[in-house]
Amino acid sequence: xxxxxxxxxxxxxxxxxxxxxxxxxxxxxxxxxxxxxxxxxxxxxxxxxxxxxxxxxxxxxxxxxxxxxxxxxxxxxxxxxxxxxxxxxxxxxxxxxxxxxxxxxxxxxxxxxxxxxxxxxxxxxxxxxxxxxxxxxxxxxxxxxxxxxxxxxxxxxxxxxxxxxxxxxxxxxxxxxxxxxxxxxxxxxxxxxxxxxxxxxxxxxxxxxxxxxxxxxxxxxxxxxxxxxxxxxxxxxxxxxxxxxxxxxxxxxxxxxxxxxxxxxxxxxxxxxxxxxxxxxxxxxxxxxxxxxxxxxxxxxxxxxxxxxxxxxxxxxxxxxxxxxxxxxxxxxxxxxxxxxxxxxxxxxxxxxxxxxxxxxxxxxxxxxxxxxxxxxxxxxxxxxxxxxxxxxxxxxxxxxxxxxxxxxxxxxxxxxxxxxxxxxxxxxxxxxxxxxxxxxxxxxxxxxxxxxxxxxxxxxxxxxxxxxxxxxxxxxxxxxxxxxxxxxxxxxxxxxxxxxxxxxxxxxxxxxxxxxxxxxxxxxxxxxxxxxxxxxxxxxxxxxxxxxxx
Numbered sequence: 001x002x003x004x005x006x007x008x009x010x011x012x013x014x015x016x017x018x019x020x021x022x023x024x025x026x027x028x029x030x031x032x033x034x035x036x037x038x039x040x041x042x043x044x045x046x047x048x049x050x051x052x053x054x055x056x057x058x059x060x061x062x063x064x065x066x067x068x069x070x071x072x073x074x075x076x077x078x079x080x081x082x083x084x085x086x087x088x089x090x091x092x093x094x095x096x097x098x099x100x101x102x103x104x105x106x107x108x109x110x111x112x113x114x115x116x117x118x119x120x121x122x123x124x125x126x127x128x129x130x131x132x133x134x135x136x137x138x139x140x141x142x143x144x145x146x147x148x149x150x151x152x153x154x155x156x157x158x159x160x161x162x163x164x165x166x167x168x169x170x171x172x173x174x175x176x177x178x179x180x181x182x183x184x185x186x187x188x189x190x191x192x193x194x195x196x197x198x199x200x201x202x203x204x205x206x207x208x209x210x211x212x213x214x215x216x217x218x219x220x221x222x223x224x225x226x227x228x229x230x231x232x233x234x235x236x237x238x239x240x241x242x243x244x245x246x247x248x249x250x251x252x253x254x255x256x257x258x259x260x261x262x263x264x265x266x267x268x269x270x271x272x273x274x275x276x277x278x279x280x281x282x283x284x285x286x287x288x289x290x291x292x293x294x295x296x297x298x299x300x301x302x303x304x305x306x307x308x309x310x311x312x313x314x315x316x317x318x319x320x321x322x323x324x325x326x327x328x329x330x331x332x333x334x335x336x337x338x339x340x341x342x343x344x345x346x347x348x349x350x351x352x353x354x355x356x357x358x359x360x361x362x363x364x365x366x367x368x369x370x371x372x373x374x375x376x377x378x379x380x381x382x383x384x385x386x387x388x389x390x391x392x393x394x395x396x397x398x399x400x401x402x403x404x405x406x407x408x409x410x411x412x413x414x415x416x417x418x419x420x421x422x423x424x425x426x427x428x429x430x431x432x433x434x435x436x437x438x439x440x441x442x443x444x445x446x447x448x449x450x451x452x453x454x455x456x457x458x459x460x461x462x463x464x465x466x467x468x469x470x471x472x473x474x475x476x477x478x479x480x481x482x483x484x485x486x487x488x489x490x491x492x493x494x495x496x497x498x499x500x501x502x503x504x505x506x507x508x509x510x511x512x513x514x515x516x517x518x519x520x521x522x523x524x525x526x527x528x529x530x531x532x533x534x535x536x537x538x539x540x541x542x543x544x545x546x547x548x549x550x551x
Contacts, residue, residue, distance in 0.1 A: 090340075090508075091337045093514050131451055135447070137449050138450070152433065152436070153363075155364075159362075160247070160462065162367070163371075164247075164538065166540070174469050179469075179471045179472050181248065181465065183464070184286060185236055186290070188233070190234070195241075196245060199246075209251075211253045212253070213257065214256050216256055217273050220257045225444045235453070236457055238439050239461070243458055247464075248464075271310075274313065284468065284478075285319040286320050286321065286464075288322045290322075291325045293332060294344060294404050295344055297347070314479065314480055318477065318479060319478060320480075321460050322357065323357055323457055324356045324399055326456055328396030328397065328399075328519065330506060339394055343520075345399070347404065352405055355480075355482055355485070357425055357426070360499055361432030362435045371428075371536045377395055395433055396504045397456060397504050399504050399522060399532070400423075402421050402422035403421070414527070426482055430462060466537065470547045484546060485534050489527060493545045494541050495543070495544070497537055497538055507519070
């Protein structure tokens with residue numbers, strides 16, 4: 001097992017000639033009592049679905065009252081230290097209350113003040129893949145079949161390739177050759193190699209040059225097809241591997257499986273694995289299609305040591321990608337059922353050293369595709385097929401402002417939208433359930449076949465494939481992408497495609513009492529937004545722009 005990296009040291013702060021301050025990476029984490037003072041963050045007013053998209057927040061700064069001080073977190077990336085707010089959790093009517101008092105159930109302790117006091121690194125990550133319930137199909141359905149039987153669209157990987165203009169790159173030999181994509185998942189899947197082979201045969205794709213499955217920090221528990229947590233992660237693993245490979249068919253793949261108990265690996269195990277991947281030089285880009293809410297951190301000491309792997313990745317030019325989440329402008333509860341009733345974002349997507357990947361919905365018209373912000377919360381056909389009823393339920397691209405990290409210097413050009421906070425996501429790709437993709441699995445005996453899935457778990461490995469293509473073109477590992485992404489935005493690079501329609505407002509009915517809760521999100525817009533980041537891509541141009549090369 002790779003030993004865990006000790007806590008990041010904080011040096012005394014002293015001015016430099018550049019006007020910045022000399023401090024190793026640091027941040028101000030927060031307590032999360034179950035009450036919400038408006039001093040630091042204005043309260044969210046619950047509104048009906050008919051008014052979604054209307055910002056009902058009080059017109060005040062989300063950073064009011066924050067003490068600001070500059071910190072350098074990496075070369076060329078500076079942030080302002082910031083204070084944080086608090087959050088309240090409500091369990092959906094379809095879920096179960098954690099207790100008769102309705103308080104959040106947690107693996108840590110809930111103190112009398114309502115603060116989450118679980119041990120640092122003990123919070124567990126959750127997969128962001130959303131799988132359509134029901135029996136697997138023997139062949140992937142066509143878009144027309146899905147529209148006829150399910151009342152929403154579905155796509156094959158060939159359609160995803162076409163939507164992002166990838167065949168033009170393949171024709172030039174840009175396939176990710178010589179690059180390795182690392183995919184990290186709890187538990188993994190016992191049938192992933194054979195499942196990928198079936199996926200490739202179905203669509204005529206070549207096998208990856210090399211496909212390895214590693215357990216770098218310890219043995220993973222034996223797979224149990226009756227364990228819902230294991231099967232959920234196995235499906236996540238299949239989606240991740242198949243769609244990273246579909247986008248970058250010439251790249252090698254390393255699947256790193258992390259030990260886990262219960263719903264998934266702890267954040268500490270995730271970061272230990274990340275550190276091991278970087279130190280062993282296993283790949284150029286790490287794709288993480290899971291998330292944990294920022295709200296689970298109650299002290300600075302909890303999060304500092306967990307960032308050591310990110311710093312190491314930065315210094316070794318390894319790109320880290322993380323899904324922004326599937327609950328729109330809020331997140332799932334830190335532990336147990338429920339959602340927060342105000343705006344929240346997920347870490348690692350909110351970390352300035354990570355590229356947060358959000359979601360769009362692909363809309364097909366003949367052979368052309370356009371993108372809008374992903375939000376299926378109020379899509380009754382999606383909800384009926386996934387949830388069994390037509391009630392709203394959060395299924396939308398995660399996005400918003402971090403309450404832990406302040407604005408990094410590369411987002412200074414979009415400060416009118418982010419304020420003093422780190423904005424999430426950075427970029428987006430296909431993730432909509434109305435536009436779900438075909439995934440092949442066989443890990444459950446007697447249930448082998450094709451099913452449809454969606455979420456930022458789809459978008460993240462797809463973008464990992466894009467990074468592999470750009471690494472090949474550049475002839476080197478690109479590392480942290482964010483400064484380049486925002487530079488391209490400022491230059492109006494043609495490879496960046498504006499997403500100007502949609503929002504990530506979400507709603508759900510809470511239990512005891514049954515009440516509609518609406519978390520007002522943000523609007524997609526030209527340029528940068530807190531819904532889809534810098535937008536989406538035309539890969540035939542974007543790959544060269546990201547690599548700093550001419551087509």
